[in-house]
Amino acid sequence: MEESKKNTRLYIDIIKNLSGFKLNVQLEISAERAGLLGASGSGKSMTLKCIAGIERPDEGSIVLGEEVLFDSKKRINKPPRERRVGYLFQNYALFPHMTVEQNIMSGMLGISKKEQGLSKDKLIREMHLSGLEKRFPKQLSGGQAQRVAIARMLGAGPNILMFDEPFSALDYHLKEQLQQQLLELLEEKNMPTLIVSHDIDEAYRLC
Numbered sequence: 001m002e003e004s005k006k007n008t009r010l011y012i013d014i015i016k017n018l019s020g021f022k023l024n025v026q027l028e029i030s031a032e033r034a035g036l037l038g039a040s041g042s043g044k045s046m047t048l049k050c051i052a053g054i055e056r057p058d059e060g061s062i063v064l065g066e067e068v069l070f071d072s073k074k075r076i077n078k079p080p081r082e083r084r085v086g087y088l089f090q091n092y093a094l095f096p097h098m099t100v101e102q103n104i105m106s107g108m109l110g111i112s113k114k115e116q117g118l119s120k121d122k123l124i125r126e127m128h129l130s131g132l133e134k135r136f137p138k139q140l141s142g143g144q145a146q147r148v149a150i151a152r153m154l155g156a157g158p159n160i161l162m163f164d165e166p167f168s169a170l171d172y173h174l175k176e177q178l179q180q181q182l183l184e185l186l187e188e189k190n191m192p193t194l195i196v197s198h199d200i201d202e203a204y205r206l207c
Contacts, residue, residue, distance in 0.1 A: 008159045010192045014050055014060035014070070018043065025050075033186055033193040035203035044196040045090075048162045051194075052087045053080035064159055064192075081109075086158030090165045092149035094137040100124075100148050101133040107156035123151040126185075142170050143178055150185070160192040167202065179205060 009030045016023040023043040027034065036044045049055040051062055053069065056077060062070040064085070069078050094103050101120055108116045124130055127147040137145055146166065153161065166182065167175045183206055186193055197203045 008065040008192055009063075010051070010160055010194075011061070011063040012047075012051060014047075014057035014062065016043075016046065016050060016055070016057045018046065023047070029192050029194070031190050031192060033195060033207045035207035036194060036196045037198065037200060037203050039198060045164050048087060048164055048194060048196060051083075051160075051162065052085045053078060053083050084157065084159045086153035086156060086161045088146075088149055088153055088161075088163045088166055090168055092137075092145050094145060094149060094152075096137050099134050099136055100129060100140070103137070103148055104151045104155050107152045109156070119155055123155055127151045143174050146170075146178060147181075150182075154189075158191075160194070161186070161189065162194045162196075164196045165198070166195070182206065 009028065011028045013026045014023075015025075021043075023046055025043070025047050036047060038044050046055060050057050051064075051069070057070060057072065059072045060070070061068065061072070064083070067078075068074070068076050069083050070076060095106060098106065101124070104120050104123055105116050108119060111119070124133060127150060129144070129147055129151065132140065132144060132148075137148070140148065163182075167179060170178065179202065186206070195203065195206050197206075
């Protein structure tokens with residue numbers, strides 16, 4: 001892990017008016033894991049979407065490292081592709097027409113084909129996906145699909161990782177196993193991480 005990523009800090013202070021309530025979030029994290037807990041509809045996923053640039057806050061600012069991602073006063077609102085944010089959606093959002101290796105490489109922009117290949121091979125080994133390279137998402141188990149989505153996210157070289165209820169679609173036994181694998185991965189990466197959950201035990205374990 002590059003030293004710059006270890007020292008990356010996320011600062012967020014935003015307001016977004018939603019149907020029925022006002023989302024008002026202030027937080028600051030560096031190379032640590034923070035859990036966002038709350039009931040459905042409380043604004044957890046919306047917070048991640050604002051950081052990723054999928055949604056636009058009404059007021060405030062979002063700063064990642066030395067880079068201003070959003071500032072309402074300065075009229076800065078960087079598009080998602082420029083934010084270097086790794087975002088794992090609840091349904092993993094894999095491209096159904098792409099194989100495992102194609103999905104992983106789809107997030108690798110601005111590097112040579114050779115570098116893409118080397119990075120892809122490394123991620124396949126790290127995420128225990130060897131032998132699945134030519135399979136399509138519909139041929140994968142829930143746990144395998146999640147590992148592919150995480151590999152694609154890491155392949156983009158993010159400065160922060162965000163997980164939106166990453167275990168909500170998995171059965172209990174698989175959930176425990178993958179939680180441990182994710183915990184080991186996050187401890188190794190040692191970078192700012194936000195994990196959305198409605199399960200307090202899961203949040204305590206991962207954060």
